[in-house]
Amino acid sequence: xxxxxxxxxxxxxxxxFKEMSEQNxxxxxxxxxxxxxxxxxxxxxxxELPDFLHVVVEGAVDLFATRDGVETTIDILxxxxxxxxxxxxxxxxxxxxARTLMPSQILMVPSQIVRATFERxxxxxxxxxxxxxxxxxxxxRVLKNDRMLTATERLANWILNSARxxxxxEFELPIExxxxxxxxxxxxxxxxxxxxxxxxxxxxxRGTTIxxxxxxxxxxxxxxxxxxxx
Amino acid sequence: xxxxxxxxxxxxxxxxFKEMSEQNxxxxxxxxxxxxxxxxxxxxxxxELPDFLHVVVEGAVDLFATRDGVETTIDILxxxxxxxxxxxxxxxxxxxxARTLMPSQILMVPSQIVRATFERxxxxxxxxxxxxxxxxxxxxRVLKNDRMLTATERLANWILNSARxxxxxEFELPIExxxxxxxxxxxxxxxxxxxxxxxxxxxxxRGTTIxxxxxxxxxxxxxxxxxxxx
DNA sequence: AACACCACTTGATATTTATCAAGTCACAGA
DNA sequence: TCTGTGACTTGATAAATATCAAGTGGTGTT
Numbered sequence: 195x196x197x198x199x200x201x202x203x204x205x206x207x208x209x210x211f212k213e214m215s216e217q218n219x220x221x222x223x224x225x226x227x228x229x230x231x232x233x234x235x236x237x238x239x240x241x242e243l244p245d246f247l248h249v250v251v252e253g254a255v256d257l258f259a260t261r262d263g264v265e266t267t268i269d270i271l272x273x274x275x276x277x278x279x280x281x282x283x284x285x286x287x288x289x290x291x292a293r294t295l296m297p298s299q300i301l302m303v304p305s306q307i308v309r310a311t312f313e314r315x316x317x318x319x320x321x322x323x324x325x326x327x328x329x330x331x332x333x334x335r336v337l338k339n340d341r342m343l344t345a346t347e348r349l350a351n352w353i354l355n356s357a358r359x360x361x362x363x364e365f366e367l368p369i370e371x372x373x374x375x376x377x378x379x380x381x382x383x384x385x386x387x388x389x390x391x392x393x394x395x396x397x398x399x400r401g402t403t404i405x406x407x408x409x410x411x412x413x414x415x416x417x418x419x420x421x422x423x424x
Numbered sequence: 425x426x427x428x429x430x431x432x433x434x435x436x437x438x439x440x441f442k443e444m445s446e447q448n449x450x451x452x453x454x455x456x457x458x459x460x461x462x463x464x465x466x467x468x469x470x471x472e473l474p475d476f477l478h479v480v481v482e483g484a485v486d487l488f489a490t491r492d493g494v495e496t497t498i499d500i501l502x503x504x505x506x507x508x509x510x511x512x513x514x515x516x517x518x519x520x521x522a523r524t525l526m527p528s529q530i531l532m533v534p535s536q537i538v539r540a541t542f543e544r545x546x547x548x549x550x551x552x553x554x555x556x557x558x559x560x561x562x563x564x565r566v567l568k569n570d571r572m573l574t575a576t577e578r579l580a581n582w583i584l585n586s587a588r589x590x591x592x593x594e595f596e597l598p599i600e601x602x603x604x605x606x607x608x609x610x611x612x613x614x615x616x617x618x619x620x621x622x623x624x625x626x627x628x629x630r631g632t633t634i635x636x637x638x639x640x641x642x643x644x645x646x647x648x649x650x651x652x653x654x
Numbered sequence: 655a656a657c658a659c660c661a662c663t664t665g666a667t668a669t670t671t672a673t674c675a676a677g678t679c680a681c682a683g684a
Numbered sequence: 685t686c687t688g689t690g691a692c693t694t695g696a697t698a699a700a701t702a703t704c705a706a707g708t709g710g711t712g713t714t
Contacts, residue, residue: 259568259571259572259649261568261572261573261647261649262647264572266568266571266572268564268567268568279557280556280557280558280560280561280564281561283553283554283557284554284557284558284561286561289561289564289565289568290564312550312553313546313550316543316546316549319546319549319550319553320542320543320549322553323513323542323549323552323553323556324513324514326510326553326556326557326560327509327510327513327514327556328510328514329560330510330556330559330560330563331510331511331514331516331519333560333563333564333567334498334510334519334520334563335519336567337498337563337566337567337570338489338491338496338498338519340567340570340571341489341496341570341609342489342491342494342496343491344669344670344671345670345671370691370692371691371692372691372692379571380671380672381671381672381673382691382692382693383671383672383673383674383692383693383694384670384671384672385692386692386693386694387671387693387694390693390694401680417491417492419489419491574699574700574701575700575701576700600661600662601661601662602661602662610701610702611701611702611703612661612662612663613662613663613664613701613702613703613704614700614701614702615662616662616663616664617663617664617701620663620664631710655714656713656714657712657713657714658711658712658713658714659710659711659712659713660709660710660711661708661709661710661711662707662708662709662710663706663707663708663709664705664706664707664708665704665705665706665707666703666704666705666706667702667703667704667705668701668702668703668704669700669701669702669703670699670700670701670702671698671699671700671701672697672698672699672700673696673697673698673699674695674696674697674698675694675695675696675697676693676694676695676696677692677693677694677695678691678692678693678694679690679691679692679693680689680690680691680692681688681689681690681691682687682688682689683686683687683688683689684685684686684687684688
Protein backbone atom coordinates (compact mmCIF):
# COMPACT_ATOMS: atom_id res chain seq x y z
CA UNK A 195 0.00 0.00 0.00
CA UNK A 196 2.96 2.33 -0.05
CA UNK A 197 5.32 3.71 -2.63
CA UNK A 198 9.03 3.08 -2.55
CA UNK A 199 11.14 6.17 -2.20
CA UNK A 200 13.15 5.52 -5.33
CA UNK A 201 10.01 5.85 -7.39
CA UNK A 202 9.03 9.19 -5.95
CA UNK A 203 11.85 11.27 -7.43
CA UNK A 204 9.96 12.57 -10.41
CA UNK A 205 6.76 12.96 -8.42
CA UNK A 206 8.56 14.99 -5.81
CA UNK A 207 9.74 17.31 -8.56
CA UNK A 208 6.19 18.23 -9.55
CA UNK A 209 5.13 21.78 -8.70
CA UNK A 210 2.38 20.28 -6.62
CA PHE A 211 4.76 18.45 -4.29
CA LYS A 212 8.00 20.33 -4.69
CA GLU A 213 7.62 22.69 -1.77
CA MET A 214 6.25 20.19 0.72
CA SER A 215 8.10 19.14 3.83
CA GLU A 216 9.94 15.86 3.49
CA GLN A 217 7.91 14.46 6.32
CA ASN A 218 4.50 15.22 4.88
CA UNK A 219 5.53 14.05 1.48
CA UNK A 220 6.81 10.77 2.86
CA UNK A 221 3.64 10.28 4.86
CA UNK A 222 1.58 10.91 1.76
CA UNK A 223 3.58 8.50 -0.36
CA UNK A 224 3.36 5.94 2.38
CA UNK A 225 -0.39 5.87 2.00
CA UNK A 226 -0.36 6.01 -1.78
CA UNK A 227 -0.09 3.33 -4.40
CA UNK A 228 1.84 3.24 -7.61
CA UNK A 229 -0.19 1.09 -9.91
CA UNK A 230 0.38 -0.31 -13.38
CA UNK A 231 -2.47 -0.35 -15.86
CA UNK A 232 -2.63 -1.97 -19.29
CA UNK A 233 -3.74 0.05 -22.29
CA UNK A 234 -7.42 0.98 -22.36
CA UNK A 235 -7.87 0.38 -18.67
CA UNK A 236 -10.68 2.32 -17.08
CA UNK A 237 -9.33 4.28 -14.16
CA UNK A 238 -12.18 6.44 -13.01
CA UNK A 239 -15.75 6.88 -14.07
CA UNK A 240 -17.72 10.09 -14.47
CA UNK A 241 -20.23 10.64 -11.68
CA GLU A 242 -18.38 8.74 -8.99
CA LEU A 243 -16.91 10.33 -5.91
CA PRO A 244 -13.14 10.57 -6.14
CA ASP A 245 -11.26 8.15 -3.91
CA PHE A 246 -7.84 9.19 -5.12
CA LEU A 247 -5.87 12.01 -6.61
CA HIS A 248 -4.13 10.51 -9.62
CA VAL A 249 -0.70 11.25 -11.01
CA VAL A 250 0.30 10.02 -14.46
CA VAL A 251 3.82 8.76 -13.89
CA GLU A 252 4.20 6.86 -17.13
CA GLY A 253 2.06 6.36 -20.24
CA ALA A 254 -0.91 8.51 -21.23
CA VAL A 255 -4.42 9.06 -19.97
CA ASP A 256 -7.58 10.06 -21.77
CA LEU A 257 -10.01 12.24 -19.86
CA PHE A 258 -13.39 12.10 -21.48
CA ALA A 259 -17.08 12.66 -20.91
CA THR A 260 -19.94 10.50 -22.09
CA ARG A 261 -23.52 11.06 -23.07
CA ASP A 262 -25.70 8.30 -24.47
CA GLY A 263 -22.67 6.29 -25.42
CA VAL A 264 -21.10 9.17 -27.33
CA GLU A 265 -17.89 10.37 -25.82
CA THR A 266 -15.78 13.46 -26.15
CA THR A 267 -12.18 13.80 -25.06
CA ILE A 268 -11.69 16.74 -22.76
CA ASP A 269 -8.01 16.37 -22.09
CA ILE A 270 -5.12 14.02 -22.72
CA LEU A 271 -2.48 13.77 -20.03
CA UNK A 272 1.13 12.72 -20.28
CA UNK A 273 3.70 12.36 -17.49
CA UNK A 274 3.94 14.04 -15.18
CA UNK A 275 0.48 15.40 -14.58
CA UNK A 276 -2.31 15.25 -12.10
CA UNK A 277 -5.99 14.62 -12.56
CA UNK A 278 -9.34 15.05 -10.85
CA UNK A 279 -7.86 17.70 -8.61
CA UNK A 280 -11.06 19.72 -8.40
CA UNK A 281 -13.29 16.77 -7.56
CA UNK A 282 -10.88 15.66 -4.84
CA UNK A 283 -10.63 19.11 -3.33
CA UNK A 284 -14.37 19.61 -3.27
CA UNK A 285 -15.25 15.98 -2.63
CA UNK A 286 -17.82 16.12 -5.40
CA UNK A 287 -18.59 13.68 -8.21
CA UNK A 288 -16.08 13.55 -11.03
CA UNK A 289 -17.07 15.31 -14.23
CA UNK A 290 -14.85 13.15 -16.40
CA UNK A 291 -13.99 9.53 -16.90
CA ALA A 292 -10.40 8.42 -17.39
CA ARG A 293 -8.79 5.56 -19.20
CA THR A 294 -5.24 4.72 -20.17
CA LEU A 295 -4.26 5.16 -23.81
CA MET A 296 -1.26 2.87 -23.41
CA PRO A 297 0.27 0.80 -20.65
CA SER A 298 0.67 3.31 -17.84
CA GLN A 299 1.80 3.82 -14.31
CA ILE A 300 -0.46 5.84 -12.10
CA LEU A 301 0.23 7.08 -8.62
CA MET A 302 -2.91 7.08 -6.53
CA VAL A 303 -3.06 9.31 -3.47
CA PRO A 304 -6.11 8.74 -1.26
CA SER A 305 -8.45 11.74 -1.26
CA GLN A 306 -8.55 12.06 2.50
CA ILE A 307 -4.79 12.33 2.65
CA VAL A 308 -4.86 15.02 0.01
CA ARG A 309 -7.47 17.01 1.88
CA ALA A 310 -5.79 16.46 5.25
CA THR A 311 -2.38 17.49 3.96
CA PHE A 312 -3.98 20.39 2.23
CA GLU A 313 -5.27 21.62 5.59
CA ARG A 314 -1.98 21.04 7.33
CA UNK A 315 0.63 22.31 4.93
CA UNK A 316 0.52 25.68 3.21
CA UNK A 317 3.13 24.72 0.63
CA UNK A 318 0.94 21.88 -0.58
CA UNK A 319 -2.12 24.10 -0.63
CA UNK A 320 -0.22 26.51 -2.82
CA UNK A 321 0.69 23.70 -5.14
CA UNK A 322 -2.95 22.73 -5.43
CA UNK A 323 -3.91 26.30 -6.22
CA UNK A 324 -1.31 26.60 -8.94
CA UNK A 325 -2.45 23.33 -10.45
CA UNK A 326 -6.12 24.27 -10.34
CA UNK A 327 -5.54 27.70 -11.78
CA UNK A 328 -3.52 26.21 -14.63
CA UNK A 329 -6.21 23.67 -15.43
CA UNK A 330 -8.96 26.24 -15.20
CA UNK A 331 -7.14 28.41 -17.68
CA UNK A 332 -6.54 25.46 -19.93
CA UNK A 333 -10.22 24.49 -20.21
CA UNK A 334 -11.12 28.11 -20.71
CA ARG A 335 -8.81 28.20 -23.71
CA VAL A 336 -10.32 25.01 -25.10
CA LEU A 337 -13.78 26.50 -24.75
CA LYS A 338 -12.73 29.68 -26.50
CA ASN A 339 -11.22 27.69 -29.34
CA ASP A 340 -14.36 25.58 -29.65
CA ARG A 341 -16.59 28.61 -29.74
CA MET A 342 -14.64 30.88 -32.01
CA LEU A 343 -12.62 28.70 -34.38
CA THR A 344 -13.63 26.29 -37.10
CA ALA A 345 -12.49 22.69 -36.83
CA THR A 346 -9.72 23.25 -39.35
CA GLU A 347 -8.50 26.31 -37.49
CA ARG A 348 -8.41 24.37 -34.23
CA LEU A 349 -6.32 21.70 -35.87
CA ALA A 350 -4.01 24.34 -37.36
CA ASN A 351 -3.48 25.84 -33.92
CA TRP A 352 -2.89 22.45 -32.37
CA ILE A 353 -0.24 21.71 -34.98
CA LEU A 354 1.48 25.03 -34.40
CA ASN A 355 1.54 24.44 -30.68
CA SER A 356 2.78 20.89 -31.07
CA ALA A 357 5.58 22.02 -33.34
CA ARG A 358 6.51 24.76 -30.92
CA UNK A 359 6.59 22.31 -28.04
CA UNK A 360 8.58 19.81 -30.05
CA UNK A 361 11.00 22.55 -30.96
CA UNK A 362 11.01 21.45 -34.58
CA UNK A 363 8.77 21.57 -37.63
CA GLU A 364 8.32 17.83 -37.78
CA PHE A 365 6.75 15.74 -35.07
CA GLU A 366 4.89 12.50 -34.46
CA LEU A 367 1.25 12.26 -33.49
CA PRO A 368 1.35 11.08 -29.90
CA ILE A 369 -2.06 9.41 -30.12
CA GLU A 370 -4.50 7.95 -32.60
CA UNK A 371 -5.99 10.39 -35.05
CA UNK A 372 -9.54 9.59 -33.98
CA UNK A 373 -8.57 10.45 -30.43
CA UNK A 374 -6.99 13.69 -31.49
CA UNK A 375 -10.10 14.47 -33.49
CA UNK A 376 -12.25 13.97 -30.41
CA UNK A 377 -9.90 16.13 -28.37
CA UNK A 378 -10.26 18.89 -30.95
CA UNK A 379 -14.03 18.52 -30.92
CA UNK A 380 -14.55 16.94 -34.34
CA UNK A 381 -15.21 13.56 -35.93
CA UNK A 382 -12.45 11.41 -37.44
CA UNK A 383 -13.85 12.16 -40.87
CA UNK A 384 -13.66 15.86 -40.26
CA UNK A 385 -10.11 15.49 -38.99
CA UNK A 386 -9.18 13.73 -42.18
CA UNK A 387 -10.64 16.47 -44.30
CA UNK A 388 -9.17 19.21 -42.16
CA UNK A 389 -5.64 17.86 -42.43
CA UNK A 390 -6.08 17.57 -46.18
CA UNK A 391 -7.28 21.16 -46.33
CA UNK A 392 -4.20 22.27 -44.40
CA UNK A 393 -1.91 20.92 -47.11
CA UNK A 394 -2.61 24.21 -48.87
CA UNK A 395 -1.51 26.15 -45.81
CA UNK A 396 1.88 24.78 -45.02
CA UNK A 397 1.21 21.42 -43.40
CA UNK A 398 2.19 18.00 -44.60
CA UNK A 399 0.87 14.82 -43.06
CA ARG A 400 2.04 11.31 -43.82
CA GLY A 401 1.13 8.47 -41.52
CA THR A 402 1.73 9.63 -38.00
CA THR A 403 4.22 12.30 -39.00
CA ILE A 404 3.19 15.91 -39.33
CA UNK A 405 5.46 18.48 -40.90
CA UNK A 406 4.99 22.21 -40.88
CA UNK A 407 6.35 23.31 -44.22
CA UNK A 408 5.37 26.95 -43.98
CA UNK A 409 5.01 28.24 -40.49
CA UNK A 410 4.02 31.79 -41.30
CA UNK A 411 1.41 30.66 -43.80
CA UNK A 412 -0.04 28.27 -41.24
CA UNK A 413 -0.02 30.90 -38.52
CA UNK A 414 -1.82 33.29 -40.81
CA UNK A 415 -4.46 30.68 -41.45
CA UNK A 416 -4.80 29.62 -37.82
CA UNK A 417 -5.22 33.14 -36.47
CA UNK A 418 -4.53 31.92 -32.96
CA UNK A 419 -6.55 33.27 -30.08
CA UNK A 420 -4.53 35.25 -27.62
CA UNK A 421 -2.82 33.03 -25.09
CA UNK A 422 -4.25 29.89 -26.55
CA UNK A 423 -1.25 27.85 -25.58
CA UNK A 424 -2.61 24.36 -25.30
CA UNK B 425 -8.60 53.95 -1.54
CA UNK B 426 -10.25 51.94 1.19
CA UNK B 427 -13.59 50.37 1.77
CA UNK B 428 -15.86 51.33 4.61
CA UNK B 429 -16.61 48.55 7.03
CA UNK B 430 -20.34 48.82 6.64
CA UNK B 431 -20.03 47.87 3.01
CA UNK B 432 -18.02 44.75 3.65
CA UNK B 433 -20.71 42.69 5.37
CA UNK B 434 -21.80 40.73 2.31
CA UNK B 435 -18.25 40.43 1.05
CA UNK B 436 -17.12 39.04 4.36
CA UNK B 437 -19.81 36.39 4.05
CA UNK B 438 -18.35 35.02 0.83
CA UNK B 439 -16.74 31.59 1.11
CA UNK B 440 -13.53 33.19 -0.08
CA PHE B 441 -13.31 35.58 2.85
CA LYS B 442 -15.45 33.94 5.49
CA GLU B 443 -12.71 32.07 7.33
CA MET B 444 -10.14 34.84 7.28
CA SER B 445 -8.90 36.57 10.39
CA GLU B 446 -10.56 39.89 11.07
CA GLN B 447 -7.21 41.58 10.92
CA ASN B 448 -6.19 40.30 7.51
CA UNK B 449 -9.62 40.95 6.12
CA UNK B 450 -9.58 44.52 7.39
CA UNK B 451 -6.11 45.06 5.98
CA UNK B 452 -7.24 43.74 2.63
CA UNK B 453 -10.33 45.93 2.56
CA UNK B 454 -8.25 48.89 3.54
CA UNK B 455 -6.27 48.57 0.35
CA UNK B 456 -9.26 47.79 -1.81
CA UNK B 457 -11.73 49.97 -3.62
CA UNK B 458 -15.44 49.68 -4.00
CA UNK B 459 -16.23 51.25 -7.33
CA UNK B 460 -19.42 52.07 -9.18
CA UNK B 461 -19.65 51.44 -12.89
CA UNK B 462 -22.39 52.44 -15.31
CA UNK B 463 -23.91 49.83 -17.62
CA UNK B 464 -21.64 48.60 -20.40
CA UNK B 465 -18.50 49.78 -18.68
CA UNK B 466 -15.38 47.93 -19.63
CA UNK B 467 -13.72 46.61 -16.50
CA UNK B 468 -10.91 44.43 -17.71
CA UNK B 469 -9.52 43.53 -21.09
CA UNK B 470 -8.36 40.16 -22.32
CA UNK B 471 -4.60 39.87 -22.56
CA GLU B 472 -3.75 42.36 -19.83
CA LEU B 473 -2.08 41.43 -16.59
CA PRO B 474 -4.54 41.47 -13.72
CA ASP B 475 -4.13 44.39 -11.32
CA PHE B 476 -7.08 43.44 -9.18
CA LEU B 477 -9.20 40.60 -8.01
CA HIS B 478 -12.78 41.70 -8.67
CA VAL B 479 -15.90 41.03 -6.65
CA VAL B 480 -19.31 41.73 -8.11
CA VAL B 481 -21.13 43.36 -5.22
CA GLU B 482 -24.09 44.70 -7.15
CA GLY B 483 -25.27 44.47 -10.75
CA ALA B 484 -24.06 41.93 -13.30
CA VAL B 485 -20.88 41.34 -15.24
CA ASP B 486 -20.30 39.78 -18.62
CA LEU B 487 -17.11 37.76 -19.05
CA PHE B 488 -16.35 37.35 -22.71
CA ALA B 489 -13.62 36.59 -25.18
CA THR B 490 -13.02 38.28 -28.50
CA ARG B 491 -11.56 37.27 -31.81
CA ASP B 492 -11.57 39.56 -34.81
CA GLY B 493 -14.34 41.61 -33.30
CA VAL B 494 -16.56 38.59 -32.72
CA GLU B 495 -17.21 37.93 -29.10
CA THR B 496 -18.49 35.02 -27.11
CA THR B 497 -19.79 35.17 -23.56
CA ILE B 498 -18.02 32.72 -21.33
CA ASP B 499 -19.76 33.50 -18.09
CA ILE B 500 -22.19 35.94 -16.59
CA LEU B 501 -21.70 36.86 -12.96
CA UNK B 502 -24.19 38.15 -10.44
CA UNK B 503 -23.57 39.21 -6.84
CA UNK B 504 -21.76 37.98 -4.99
CA UNK B 505 -19.07 36.44 -7.12
CA UNK B 506 -15.43 36.79 -7.91
CA UNK B 507 -13.61 37.02 -11.17
CA UNK B 508 -10.20 36.60 -12.75
CA UNK B 509 -9.10 34.50 -9.79
CA UNK B 510 -6.83 32.29 -11.86
CA UNK B 511 -5.06 35.12 -13.62
CA UNK B 512 -4.46 36.89 -10.30
CA UNK B 513 -3.13 33.78 -8.63
CA UNK B 514 -0.77 32.98 -11.46
CA UNK B 515 -0.03 36.59 -12.40
CA UNK B 516 -0.63 35.76 -16.04
CA UNK B 517 -2.61 37.61 -18.71
CA UNK B 518 -6.36 37.48 -18.43
CA UNK B 519 -8.13 35.13 -20.78
CA UNK B 520 -11.38 37.06 -20.68
CA UNK B 521 -12.61 40.59 -20.90
CA ALA B 522 -15.26 41.90 -18.56
CA ARG B 523 -17.92 44.55 -18.83
CA THR B 524 -20.92 45.50 -16.75
CA LEU B 525 -24.35 44.53 -18.04
CA MET B 526 -26.05 47.07 -15.83
CA PRO B 527 -24.98 49.71 -13.34
CA SER B 528 -22.80 47.76 -10.94
CA GLN B 529 -20.67 47.96 -7.88
CA ILE B 530 -17.37 46.17 -8.03
CA LEU B 531 -14.91 45.61 -5.23
CA MET B 532 -11.35 45.70 -6.46
CA VAL B 533 -8.67 44.02 -4.41
CA PRO B 534 -5.11 44.68 -5.59
CA SER B 535 -3.45 41.55 -6.94
CA GLN B 536 -0.37 41.86 -4.75
CA ILE B 537 -2.52 41.96 -1.63
CA VAL B 538 -4.35 38.86 -2.79
CA ARG B 539 -1.12 36.99 -3.41
CA ALA B 540 0.46 38.23 -0.19
CA THR B 541 -2.53 37.30 1.92
CA PHE B 542 -2.69 34.04 0.14
CA GLU B 543 0.85 33.28 1.30
CA ARG B 544 0.17 34.44 4.83
CA UNK B 545 -3.21 33.00 5.70
CA UNK B 546 -4.20 29.39 5.17
CA UNK B 547 -7.92 30.12 5.54
CA UNK B 548 -7.77 32.51 2.62
CA UNK B 549 -5.75 30.08 0.54
CA UNK B 550 -8.44 27.49 1.16
CA UNK B 551 -11.07 29.94 0.03
CA UNK B 552 -9.15 30.54 -3.18
CA UNK B 553 -8.89 26.83 -3.79
CA UNK B 554 -12.59 26.28 -3.29
CA UNK B 555 -13.37 29.13 -5.63
CA UNK B 556 -10.98 27.94 -8.32
CA UNK B 557 -12.17 24.36 -8.13
CA UNK B 558 -15.76 25.51 -8.45
CA UNK B 559 -14.99 27.63 -11.50
CA UNK B 560 -12.92 24.93 -13.09
CA UNK B 561 -15.78 22.52 -12.76
CA UNK B 562 -18.20 25.09 -14.10
CA UNK B 563 -16.25 25.70 -17.33
CA UNK B 564 -15.80 21.98 -17.73
CA ARG B 565 -19.55 21.57 -17.67
CA VAL B 566 -20.01 24.33 -20.20
CA LEU B 567 -17.50 22.64 -22.47
CA LYS B 568 -19.26 19.30 -22.13
CA ASN B 569 -22.58 20.90 -22.97
CA ASP B 570 -21.10 22.67 -25.98
CA ARG B 571 -19.56 19.50 -27.27
CA MET B 572 -22.35 17.04 -26.70
CA LEU B 573 -25.63 18.93 -26.86
CA THR B 574 -27.38 20.77 -29.66
CA ALA B 575 -28.16 24.45 -29.22
CA THR B 576 -31.79 23.71 -28.41
CA GLU B 577 -30.79 21.12 -25.82
CA ARG B 578 -28.43 23.58 -24.18
CA LEU B 579 -31.24 26.09 -23.96
CA ALA B 580 -33.58 23.45 -22.55
CA ASN B 581 -31.06 22.60 -19.85
CA TRP B 582 -30.47 26.23 -19.05
CA ILE B 583 -34.20 26.75 -18.61
CA LEU B 584 -34.51 23.73 -16.35
CA ASN B 585 -31.65 24.93 -14.20
CA SER B 586 -33.00 28.46 -14.06
CA ALA B 587 -36.41 27.21 -13.00
CA ARG B 588 -34.81 25.01 -10.37
CA UNK B 589 -32.80 27.90 -9.03
CA UNK B 590 -35.79 30.19 -9.04
CA UNK B 591 -37.75 27.54 -7.21
CA UNK B 592 -40.71 28.01 -9.54
CA UNK B 593 -41.76 27.19 -13.07
CA GLU B 594 -41.93 30.79 -14.13
CA PHE B 595 -39.01 33.17 -14.14
CA GLU B 596 -37.68 36.29 -15.79
CA LEU B 597 -34.72 36.40 -18.14
CA PRO B 598 -32.04 38.20 -16.17
CA ILE B 599 -30.31 39.51 -19.28
CA GLU B 600 -30.91 40.31 -22.92
CA UNK B 601 -31.73 37.38 -25.13
CA UNK B 602 -28.81 38.05 -27.43
CA UNK B 603 -26.50 37.87 -24.45
CA UNK B 604 -28.03 34.64 -23.26
CA UNK B 605 -27.66 33.28 -26.77
CA UNK B 606 -23.97 34.11 -26.75
CA UNK B 607 -23.58 32.53 -23.33
CA UNK B 608 -25.18 29.37 -24.66
CA UNK B 609 -22.92 29.42 -27.68
CA UNK B 610 -25.42 30.35 -30.37
CA UNK B 611 -26.57 33.34 -32.41
CA UNK B 612 -29.60 35.44 -31.44
CA UNK B 613 -31.43 34.00 -34.46
CA UNK B 614 -30.75 30.49 -33.32
CA UNK B 615 -31.93 31.35 -29.84
CA UNK B 616 -35.16 32.64 -31.26
CA UNK B 617 -35.72 29.45 -33.21
CA UNK B 618 -34.68 27.26 -30.32
CA UNK B 619 -37.13 28.83 -27.91
CA UNK B 620 -39.88 28.44 -30.51
CA UNK B 621 -38.95 24.78 -30.94
CA UNK B 622 -39.20 24.27 -27.19
CA UNK B 623 -42.85 25.34 -27.20
CA UNK B 624 -43.54 21.73 -28.23
CA UNK B 625 -41.61 20.46 -25.24
CA UNK B 626 -43.18 22.20 -22.30
CA UNK B 627 -41.78 25.72 -22.46
CA UNK B 628 -43.61 28.97 -22.97
CA UNK B 629 -41.86 32.24 -23.63
CA ARG B 630 -43.45 35.65 -23.76
CA GLY B 631 -41.33 38.75 -23.62
CA THR B 632 -38.82 38.26 -20.85
CA THR B 633 -40.87 35.67 -19.02
CA ILE B 634 -40.21 31.99 -19.43
CA UNK B 635 -42.61 29.39 -18.13
CA UNK B 636 -41.99 25.70 -17.86
CA UNK B 637 -45.37 24.16 -18.55
CA UNK B 638 -44.27 20.55 -18.59
CA UNK B 639 -41.20 19.86 -16.60
CA UNK B 640 -40.93 16.14 -17.26
CA UNK B 641 -41.42 16.60 -20.98
CA UNK B 642 -38.73 19.26 -21.04
CA UNK B 643 -36.37 17.13 -18.98
CA UNK B 644 -36.89 14.25 -21.34
CA UNK B 645 -36.00 16.49 -24.24
CA UNK B 646 -33.02 18.12 -22.54
CA UNK B 647 -31.42 14.84 -21.49
CA UNK B 648 -29.15 16.69 -19.08
CA UNK B 649 -25.52 15.67 -18.77
CA UNK B 650 -24.65 14.32 -15.38
CA UNK B 651 -23.86 17.09 -12.93
CA UNK B 652 -24.42 19.79 -15.47
CA UNK B 653 -25.64 22.24 -12.86
CA UNK B 654 -24.88 25.58 -14.37
C1' DA C 655 -49.07 61.28 -31.36
C1' DA C 656 -45.32 60.53 -34.36
C1' DC C 657 -40.89 58.94 -34.77
C1' DA C 658 -36.63 56.63 -34.20
C1' DC C 659 -34.12 53.14 -32.30
C1' DC C 660 -33.07 48.56 -31.23
C1' DA C 661 -33.87 44.10 -29.86
C1' DC C 662 -36.16 40.49 -31.50
C1' DT C 663 -38.32 37.44 -34.95
C1' DT C 664 -38.89 35.17 -39.29
C1' DG C 665 -37.59 33.66 -43.84
C1' DA C 666 -34.24 32.31 -47.34
C1' DT C 667 -29.87 30.69 -48.08
C1' DA C 668 -25.03 29.38 -47.18
C1' DT C 669 -21.61 27.19 -44.41
C1' DT C 670 -19.96 23.99 -41.36
C1' DT C 671 -19.94 19.69 -39.58
C1' DA C 672 -21.87 15.10 -38.79
C1' DT C 673 -23.51 10.88 -40.52
C1' DC C 674 -23.72 7.01 -43.45
C1' DA C 675 -21.49 4.14 -46.72
C1' DA C 676 -17.75 2.33 -49.33
C1' DG C 677 -13.46 1.85 -50.07
C1' DT C 678 -8.08 1.57 -48.95
C1' DC C 679 -4.18 0.51 -46.26
C1' DA C 680 -1.19 -1.28 -42.74
C1' DC C 681 -0.32 -4.64 -39.57
C1' DA C 682 -0.97 -8.81 -36.51
C1' DG C 683 -1.90 -13.53 -36.39
C1' DA C 684 -2.70 -17.95 -38.66
C1' DT D 685 1.93 -15.59 -47.60
C1' DC D 686 -2.77 -14.98 -46.71
C1' DT D 687 -6.32 -12.96 -44.19
C1' DG D 688 -8.89 -10.42 -40.94
C1' DT D 689 -9.31 -6.44 -38.30
C1' DG D 690 -9.51 -1.80 -37.45
C1' DA D 691 -8.00 2.74 -38.39
C1' DC D 692 -8.11 5.88 -41.83
C1' DT D 693 -9.81 8.09 -46.05
C1' DT D 694 -13.11 9.59 -49.44
C1' DG D 695 -17.62 10.43 -51.30
C1' DA D 696 -22.52 11.44 -50.91
C1' DT D 697 -25.90 13.20 -48.15
C1' DA D 698 -28.16 15.12 -44.05
C1' DA D 699 -28.39 17.89 -40.02
C1' DA D 700 -27.25 21.81 -37.35
C1' DT D 701 -26.15 26.33 -37.26
C1' DA D 702 -24.73 30.80 -39.15
C1' DT D 703 -25.49 34.53 -42.14
C1' DC D 704 -28.00 37.83 -44.66
C1' DA D 705 -32.17 40.28 -45.26
C1' DA D 706 -36.65 41.96 -44.13
C1' DG D 707 -39.95 42.61 -41.16
C1' DT D 708 -42.32 43.49 -36.30
C1' DG D 709 -43.03 45.47 -32.00
C1' DG D 710 -42.02 47.79 -27.94
C1' DT D 711 -39.98 51.87 -25.61
C1' DG D 712 -38.45 56.29 -24.95
C1' DT D 713 -38.08 60.92 -26.91
C1' DT D 714 -39.58 64.99 -28.94
